[in-house]
Amino acid sequence: MNKLLALVKVDFKNTYGFNSLIQSLKNRRNIWIALVIVLAILSLIPSYFMLVMGLVNLADAFFQIGQGSYFLQMGIFGSQALVFALGIFYVLSKYYFASDLNQLVPLPIKPSYIIGSKFITLMFSEYLTSFPVLLPFIIIYGLKASKGVAYWVYSLIVILTMPIIPLVLASLLVMVFMKYTNLGDKKDLIRIISSIFFIVFIIWLQLTIQQLAMKSIELGDALFLNLAKDSLYLVKRLGIVFPPSMWATLALANTNVSGLLYLVLFLGISFVSIGLMIYLAERIFFDGLIGNIEVVAKERKARDLTRSVAVMKPYLAIAKKELLMLVKTPVYLLNSIGGVIIVPIILVMPILMGDESMDTITSLISDYPHFVNLITIGIIVVLAMVNSIGPTTFSREGKNLWIQRVLPIRARDQVLGRVLSSLAVQLLGILVLISAIYIINRIKAADILIITSLGLVGSIPMTQLGMVVDIARPMLDWDNPQRAMKQNFNVLVALGLGALFMMGLFFLVKNLIYKIDLIYIYLILFTIFITLAIILQGILEKMVERQFMELE
């Protein structure tokens, strides 16, 4: 047990870097930067507030049909799904690609201790993402249903233990996956391709189950009868998809004896699942791990140098280097490139699978093609934010940043090269998105041209915005690429700023759409994007020059 505690302690310090944070806050300049970051996070609050207000209305709707607890379940199920989805990425990089494994594996520690300690740290990472999602649901429901003390006590327990089951599920899946894909020197590639298929499969499965659950709700008079008869009718239906979400909801909805029993059931299964994970860890963890850490040098014939040596302009060489690093580092590949491929697929899959609720969207696409153009451009610009390339571009350099700093590279080339790498990834996303839209409804070549060009131009300021955040405070002290990408605060700050920017654009377009011709809206968007890109390029050049001198 002592060993486990020691491991958790070290992993905590390693993951969250409290020591270095306190150290860096001693520097006055860093305090100033910290304030800017706090302000940027505060900028997320308006969007968050709007979402929460929307939830209040949603809750009202469900309470009116007597199914208030279904609202609660949506929150619990949603955060469980989020924990599971993020968990797969977290688990993969923390259990299998973290560099501390080099030190841990040779030590006389059981695999279950390594997994156990990492699981505990991950729980805390998951709290950071699950709290903002789950808390509004719990609080809104509690207040609207005028719940007593027991509800709030039970809620606290549910909130704290909620990530266990989805995180265990993610751990089990990843452990089995890694054991059976540990196949020689192409294993990275095999794993990445299979993970993308895997994610698409999970989404497909999810949609299928959802459709089944929907179908199991009898329609017509029977539905109303059921709704009136049983205030937990919808909860039980969605419970078919993922029972733990139902147990937690039922525990909170009725805090009497039956609620207590459901709470015990929820907790019991949670702890049993941890036991199962520990059991499996002892048996298969090392099978998937060994062979991951070392890289085998292949006996290659020295190639003719003239074929491998090519001259490039500095900004192109930087873009190429960025792309190579993105493609060859699994965590980066999944998050940036995987993101721009998977998000469009997720958007289109329900339509392709014939989800009836999507019929309106399909008819919207054919009736109002210009909406489709504008929305698609919007999605592409959002993808430039989602791909996280901008807000991690300097952080990803990590300990290698010295190379960039001692070389005679102009700030302009630094910025240009990095923006280009993001645009290359964006181009891939655009390709997937347009193909997806094309499958649903054939769009014209002219529209494709407009979407591609405006989407790309719009991606420039979005990437630059992320870069501004990153160069102000690059996160360079990491030993696991996961930290530069997924646990990088700069990504969150950039998301906040990007969301504000998108909201501004949305309101602008909303106000103009019926007043002026569409072509002028395109022109206005184009002008905004280009102007912002030029301004941000100037700001970035100054910041890069200064930071490359000042960083220590």
Add this chain to the structure above:
Amino acid sequence: MLKLNNLTKSYGRIKAVNNINLEVRPGEIFGFLGPNGAGKTTTIKMIVGLLKPDEGMITLAGIDIWQEPLKAKSMISYVPDNPAVYDKLKGIEFLNFIADMYGISKEERLRKIDYFSKLFNIEHALENLISSYSHGMKQKLVLTSALINDPKLFILDEPMVGLDPKSSFNLKEIMRQMCDEGKIVFFSTHVMEVAERLCDRIAIINKGQIVTVGTMEELRSSAKDEETLEKIFLELTEDE
């Protein structure tokens, strides 16, 4: 000429480098010695542009390194003591990247990469990922990358650590050759024999201050007896 004027750098209250002055002439191999934590790496990092001095000025061939960094950096090549390099690139990709940043022509880089990779015996590994390299191979790759750009100032932090005897010998030969071509070689080391045999002049730094600088003969003549560099070093750096 490399000139360090009144160079000072503090970390909080600790002065890592305290008002040092140095001049290194073209055609000189200059050894920079000192105990751990004396300020060697801090000084080197200030010369190559990785640490901004609190006070003082560094010039190379009359160019202020901190005022005109691009001009200065195009004349400098630096090899750190424990080089971190892009693990996910192939050796050749890394060398190409560095050559692109210095704007080196195809013929020139072909010639240099071919020559130095063979000299350091890494030519067979250039098509492999750097993550598969041993510590010594990474060191040799960074050395090769630093030599692609015919630098005016070649600056190395503990260059012999991790190198096998043959590569270490070759590196010394290269340093001598560069010096014959009128370039400056500036390096820090703990190995007294290397400094004694290789350097034209030596500076010893202790607690952020230069305690002595001169040729081996000058150091000897100022010492009590005809001593080895090791004894001089120990004498000058021992705690009062």
